[in-house]
Amino acid sequence: MPERFIVPIGGTDEVTAFAYTDPAAVPVGATLMLAHGAGAGQTHPFMTSFAVGLAARGLDVITFNFLYTEQGRRAPDRAARLEACYRTMVDAVRARRDAGHAVFIGGKSMGGRIASQITAGPDPGATDAEDAVPVAGVVALGYPLHPPGRPEKMRDAHLPRISVPMLVVQGSRDGFGTESELRPVLARMPAATLHIVEGADHSLNIRRKSAPPREEIYAAVMDEIVAWVKAVVE
Numbered sequence: 205m206p207e208r209f210i211v212p213i214g215g216t217d218e219v220t221a222f223a224y225t226d227p228a229a230v231p232v233g234a235t236l237m238l239a240h241g242a243g244a245g246q247t248h249p250f251m252t253s254f255a256v257g258l259a260a261r262g263l264d265v266i267t268f269n270f271l272y273t274e275q276g277r278r279a280p281d282r283a284a285r286l287e288a289c290y291r292t293m294v295d296a297v298r299a300r301r302d303a304g305h306a307v308f309i310g311g312k313s314m315g316g317r318i319a320s321q322i323t324a325g326p327d328p329g330a331t332d333a334e335d336a337v338p339v340a341g342v343v344a345l346g347y348p349l350h351p352p353g354r355p356e357k358m359r360d361a362h363l364p365r366i367s368v369p370m371l372v373v374q375g376s377r378d379g380f381g382t383e384s385e386l387r388p389v390l391a392r393m394p395a396a397t398l399h400i401v402e403g404a405d406h407s408l409n410i411r412r413k414s415a416p417p418r419e420e421i422y423a424a425v426m427d428e429i430v431a432w433v434k435a436v437v438e
Contacts, residue, residue: 211296221268224259234306235264239315245273306340316344324362341369349381369395375404
């Protein structure tokens with residue numbers, strides 16, 4: 205069972221978080237924070253599957269709810285509020301870890317996008333932007349490059365300002381961003397890696413009769429994440 209803990213967010217607000225660690229696994233020596241997507245919280249099966257599976261591979265995982273989810277609201281908060289929540293969570297996790305322990309951040313869809321935004325350096329034209337959160341790297345599970353069917357609404361302006369390694373795991377049939385759309389974007393980044401799951405959608409599901417079981421698809425992605433994290437920390 206994961207360890208449940210509460211993190212104060214601003215004045216009287218707080219969010220629930222879970223720490224996943226498998227004592228039987230060989231430790232990687234790193235923690236990955238995974239934030240949920242826009243439509244479901246940290247207890248969604250996708251989130252718990254990855255948290256448990258990665259922990260079993262030696263990678264400690266922290267999940268948490270954004271404030272709007274914690275408070276039972278359906279519509280996500282504005283970007284600044286989501287970013288502030290994630291920044292506070294990073295500070296809280298760092299306080300729980302040894303100084304030499306590598307901390308990675310990321311998430312599913314929106315969660316991964318917010319992680320990337322707080323890791324990017326400030327826009328040169330901004331006067332009140334906060335500095336980039338210092339982390340070892342970023343992992344995005346289904347990066348929402350644009351809304352489905354709206355390729356003109358790109359969410360990529362900040363990505364080249366990310367100086368740390370970033371891993372993007374994307375389904376080849378993801379309506380939020382295809383391989384052909386992502387590759388030129390990631391090519392402008394200093395240290396980005398794209399892992400394509402052939403035939404998969406935004407939630408890494410493959411919808412064909414000959415597809416391998418979902419557990420097998422997820423397991424392969426988890427292996428890729430752990431191998432990438434090890435390469436970064438080593």
